[in-house]
Amino acid sequence: xxxxxxxxxxxxxxxxxxxxxxxxxxxxxxxxxxxxxxxxxxxxxxxxxxxxxxxxxxxxxxxxxxxxxxxxxxxxxxxxxxxxxxxxxxxxxxxxxxxxxxxxxxxxxxxxxxxxxxxxxxxxxxxxxxxxxxxxxxxxxxxxxxxxxxxxxxxxxxxxxxxxxxxxxxxxxxxxxxxxxxxxxxxxxxxxxxxxxxxxxxxxxxxxxxxxxxxxxxxxxxxxxxxxxxxxxxxxxxxxxxxxxxxxxxxxxxxxxxxxxxxx
Amino acid sequence: xxxxxxxxxxxxxxxxxxxxxxxxxxxxxxxxxxxxxxxxxxxxxxxxxxxxxxxxxxxxxxxxxxxxxxxxxxxxxxxxxxxxxxxxxxxxxxxxxxxxxxxxxxxxxxxxxxxxxxxxxxxxxxxxxxxxxxxxxxxxxxxxxxxxxxxxxxxxxxxxxxxxxxxxxxxxxxxxxxxxxxxxxxxxxxxxxxxxxxxxxxxxxxxxxxxxxxxxxxxxxxxxxxxxxxxxxxxxxxxxxxxxxxxxxxxxxxxxxxxxxxx
Numbered sequence: 001x002x003x004x005x006x007x008x009x010x011x012x013x014x015x016x017x018x019x020x021x022x023x024x025x026x027x028x029x030x031x032x033x034x035x036x037x038x039x040x041x042x043x044x045x046x047x048x049x050x051x052x053x054x055x056x057x058x059x060x061x062x063x064x065x066x067x068x069x070x071x072x073x074x075x076x077x078x079x080x081x082x083x084x085x086x087x088x089x090x091x092x093x094x095x096x097x098x099x100x101x102x103x104x105x106x107x108x109x110x111x112x113x114x115x116x117x118x119x120x121x122x123x124x125x126x127x128x129x130x131x132x133x134x135x136x137x138x139x140x141x142x143x144x145x146x147x148x149x150x151x152x153x154x155x156x157x158x159x160x161x162x163x164x165x166x167x168x169x170x171x172x173x174x175x176x177x178x179x180x181x182x183x184x185x186x187x188x189x190x191x192x193x194x195x196x197x198x199x200x201x202x203x204x205x206x207x208x209x210x211x212x213x214x215x216x217x218x219x220x221x222x223x224x225x226x227x228x229x230x231x232x233x234x235x236x237x238x239x240x241x242x243x244x245x246x247x248x249x250x251x252x253x254x255x256x257x258x259x260x261x262x263x264x
Numbered sequence: 265x266x267x268x269x270x271x272x273x274x275x276x277x278x279x280x281x282x283x284x285x286x287x288x289x290x291x292x293x294x295x296x297x298x299x300x301x302x303x304x305x306x307x308x309x310x311x312x313x314x315x316x317x318x319x320x321x322x323x324x325x326x327x328x329x330x331x332x333x334x335x336x337x338x339x340x341x342x343x344x345x346x347x348x349x350x351x352x353x354x355x356x357x358x359x360x361x362x363x364x365x366x367x368x369x370x371x372x373x374x375x376x377x378x379x380x381x382x383x384x385x386x387x388x389x390x391x392x393x394x395x396x397x398x399x400x401x402x403x404x405x406x407x408x409x410x411x412x413x414x415x416x417x418x419x420x421x422x423x424x425x426x427x428x429x430x431x432x433x434x435x436x437x438x439x440x441x442x443x444x445x446x447x448x449x450x451x452x453x454x455x456x457x458x459x460x461x462x463x464x465x466x467x468x469x470x471x472x473x474x475x476x477x478x479x480x481x482x483x484x485x486x487x488x489x490x491x492x493x494x495x496x497x498x499x500x501x502x503x504x505x506x507x508x509x510x511x512x513x514x515x516x517x518x519x520x521x522x523x524x525x526x527x
Contacts, residue, residue: 029437032437032440036437040440040447043444046451050460054307054315059306176285180292184292191302195302195303
């Protein structure tokens with residue numbers, strides 16, 4: 001089984017590598033999109049400078065801690081979009097019948113379908129995330145935690161996208177629901193959870209798992225607590241397993257759409 | 265003018281079938297409003313407290329109007345469509361047509377977003393009512409003037425978005441310019457009114473697109489005065505001419521670079 005996992009991992013990494021090489025054919029376009037993404041994200045710092053000029057503390061977060069939150073939001077988003085761009089188009093892949101291309105491949109259908117393309121500008125998000133982290137303050141152990149949470153958060157965002165995208169096996173026109181669901185995770189991720197109360201706050205730790213991808217990691221980095229780390233890792237594994245289970249359950253209902261095309 | 269009105273009408277009719285999509289898309293808009301509402305509620309310890317001249321009621325309505333203008337615009341889609349047309353060469357089909365390309369893009373896009381804007385306006389007003397329990401006190405004439413400034417703001421923003429899309433004639437990745445422009449408008453005009461920035465920046469912003477495409481209509485909605493209304497309308501007319509000029513200039517300059525091979 002371990003050999004099988006190793007082989008799958010190798011194929012997946014090769015797929016990402018070739019996807020990136022395709023995107024990197026035009027170097028000027030690649031570097032400009034990364035650069036502009038960093039500038040684009042940096043603009044939001046202005047928003048927080050203005051807000052912190054009005055109040056010292058937002059939902060228990062200082063300015064530096066908000067930067068950390070922003071960093072986590074950007075880097076998790078970056079990982080999800082760079083490595084698994086197609087997971088956010090899974091609905092269209094299913095509805096258009098493009099899943100046929102991956103079913104005939106001898107490896108995991110889901111992984112093949114979601115890692116076949118990469119988003120180069122998302123590298124800008126990852127770099128921006130780390131810049132924010134360094135502005136928060138570098139320490140070896142927090143750097144390791146930040147990297148770990150970037151990976152788990154990215155994987156959880158992908159798992160949510162797969163779960164929402166897989167709805168297309170049962171529902172027609174569910175791509176809009178998937179888009180809205182995916183944007184919820186991104187929108188909530190950059191605001192401190194302390195400004196939300198009651199049901200809204202509860203939702204951030206359950207239905208919209210931004211609490212687990214961002215708020216818990218931020219708290220664990222600010223003041224290390226092994227329980228928070230375990231919750232994050234446990235929840236990530238749970239979400240990934242759920243995503244796989246739902247996708248493969250739905251795949252049984254999949255019946256192509258006579259789509260004729262060539263993958264180059 | 266008649267042909268553009270016809271294009272506008274045709275687009276409205278073809279978009280009527282997508283009302284359901286607008287309603288689902290509104291969930292995302294509602295969440296954004298909900299986040300900003302919570303943010304301001306957290307910031308205002310007392311709803312009657314004034315921050316830079318705005319109480320919580322005014323501040324929340326300001327954000328609702330600016331978000332409405334921004335979310336109805338569909339700027340990212342427009343930039344993507346135009347730059348795709350330029351990159352794939354589809355723009356060449358418009359060269360020999362008996363209309364101005366800029367006029368065609370404007371009529372098509374305004375037709376595309378007409379139904380969406382009306383549906384979103386109703387939903388945003390209901391959201392504001394639910395959040396705040398009332399509207400600012402405005403007369404019918406005030407409301408008509410605000411609607412006029414909102415229409416002009418949308419036309420100006422459409423022209424700026426089209427200009428950015430047309431930059432694809434010169435830069436392969438014109439979407440990056442849209443990211444920057446959209447952040448400029450969002451940070452400096454949507455989330456905060458101009459009054460929240462330092463004095464020098466306020467002066468610069470009052471001459472920038474932020475004033476005509478975002479701040480102006482929202483300011484009138486929360487604090488209407490005829491002197492501000494005339495100032496905003498005049499600025500919008502000037503910006504309308506400027507944005508149309510820029511768009512036409514980029515198109516004419518760019519279209520000379522087209523090489524058509526075969527057919």
